[in-house]
Amino acid sequence: MKQAKSLKKSMRRCLLAAILLSVALPAGILMIIFGATGQRYVLMTFGIVFTVAGFYGMPMVWVRYGSYFPLRAIAGAVEDGLYETHRIAQTLGRKEEEVKKNISDMIARRYLTGYSFDGKILSPLSPRTVERVGKCPNCGGNLTVTEKGATCPYCGAQYIER
Structure with missing residues (x-):
């Protein structure tokens, strides 16, 4: 179903974000440690950003995924x-x-x-049409019968469902 695909796509996207933020928290902590000890301030800055994003964002995204x-x-x-x-x-x-x-x-x-x-x-919103396969009473050919009836594609006979 189309809506199931849309829902599954949103779930996959949320799961991916949750996993990335879950990894960002410990990775950010390590970046802070290695950035501060090695005088690499750019690495330390990214570590701070990853840690904050993981710390605050991760629980919210996991809760959203569960919903x-x-x-x-x-x-x-x-x-x-x-x-x-x-x-x-x-x-x-x-x-x-x-x-x-x-x-x-x-x-x-x-x-x-x-x-x-x-x-x-x-x-x-739009009622589904119920279709079934039937046989033409005149020539015996296969035809698709709906709620409104059918017309035989071979002999042209009208078939009305009662």
């Missing part, structure tokens, strides 16, 4: 055909208010596109 998991679970539930908030909440073992907030957040961030949300039910 993607409930969104991913809801996206999976929607892909499985669950559209009511109480059913999604039951399935995932979460509170319904939390699920409503997460769905609104996902729609705002464009992780869940093609749906409208009224606070209780998530409805597809």
Whole structure:
């Protein structure tokens, strides 16, 4: 699904930033030590910047990364055909208010596109057409039957679903 790809891309980007900041903290400490002992002030300056970024940024990015998991679970539930908030909440073992907030957040961030949300039910904006393969009653050729019926590509016969 398109929204699952967007969500996974955001999760990967956040994970990469979290890992880089996790590495920046100890690397910055080492840069400060080696920069100060060897009179290399540029290295020491980078060490200070890396340490500050790692110390303050790392926890925030890891917390942000953790907040993607409930969104991913809801996206999976929607892909499985669950559209009511109480059913999604039951399935995932979460509170319904939390699920409503997460769905609104996902729609705002464009992780869940093609749906409208009224606070209780998530409805597809354009209804999906149900297609199945059938046989033409006149010539026996294969045709694709939708809700509206079908036209045989071989003999031109109209087939209307009842």
